[in-house]
Amino acid sequence: MSQCCCGCAREDLPWSGRGTDLPISGCRFSLYPMTDNFVPIILGALEKTDTTRVWSESDALSTVYRGKLPYVVDAVRALFVNAYHDGVHMALEGQFSKGCPGDVSGDSVLDYDGEAPNKATAGEAHFPVKCKIALYPMGTPDYIDHIAKIWRLAEAEGLEPTTIHYATRLSGDVQDLFRFFEKVCTEMDGAVSHYIMHFTLSVNSPTAE
Numbered sequence: 001m002s003q004c005c006c007g008c009a010r011e012d013l014p015w016s017g018r019g020t021d022l023p024i025s026g027c028r029f030s031l032y033p034m035t036d037n038f039v040p041i042i043l044g045a046l047e048k049t050d051t052t053r054v055w056s057e058s059d060a061l062s063t064v065y066r067g068k069l070p071y072v073v074d075a076v077r078a079l080f081v082n083a084y085h086d087g088v089h090m091a092l093e094g095q096f097s098k099g100c101p102g103d104v105s106g107d108s109v110l111d112y113d114g115e116a117p118n119k120a121t122a123g124e125a126h127f128p129v130k131c132k133i134a135l136y137p138m139g140t141p142d143y144i145d146h147i148a149k150i151w152r153l154a155e156a157e158g159l160e161p162t163t164i165h166y167a168t169r170l171s172g173d174v175q176d177l178f179r180f181f182e183k184v185c186t187e188m189d190g191a192v193s194h195y196i197m198h199f200t201l202s203v204n205s206p207t208a209e
Contacts, residue, residue: 029094
């Protein structure tokens with residue numbers, strides 16, 4: 001079983017893995033279509049998404065994709081795009097992570113290279129998305145500098161970052177946001193040994209602002 005925690009591995013804890021040196025990134029997420037028709041939307045999106053480049057597992061609470069970062073981002077983006085329906089309020093909540101000391105080397109797909117399998121289909125979809133993120137660079141005293149750098153990246157990407165309590169608010173096209181997610185994870189991978197980026201995406205919200 002793949003497990004991850006935010007602390008260090010210890011023999012007396014149930015997640016007493018030793019971490020991994022393999023390039024395994026992961027995303028665990030839950031999809032929430034706000035409609036009576038939510039079951040076929042969720043199952044249909046999962047079925048349409050090509051997950052041959054990632055290890056995947058779904059349960060009653062969430063789905064996890066694990067593998068090389070570009071393929072993980074590709075699969076999550078495709079799942080979200082495949083679930084999108086005009087006029088249906090929907091949210092996707094999850095977290096990207098890499099480098100947890102409690103992680104394991106199994107439950108991953110790493111033996112592929114080349115173009116992401118969903119790029120040709122999901123990469124052509126465009127619709128506006130509201131988003132919030134919270135970034136946690138772990139185990140480093142200068143974490144706030146890393147967070148500030150990601151804020152500047154969001155500005156450069158035209159995502160209009162705004163400070164809200166405990167998170168950063170973003171707005172943009174679905175493609176721009178997932179491209180930003182991949183850039184954030186790549187930046188954190190080169191800067192810290194362990195990071196977590198929590199995100200929420202929302203489309204077609206009835207909330208007036």
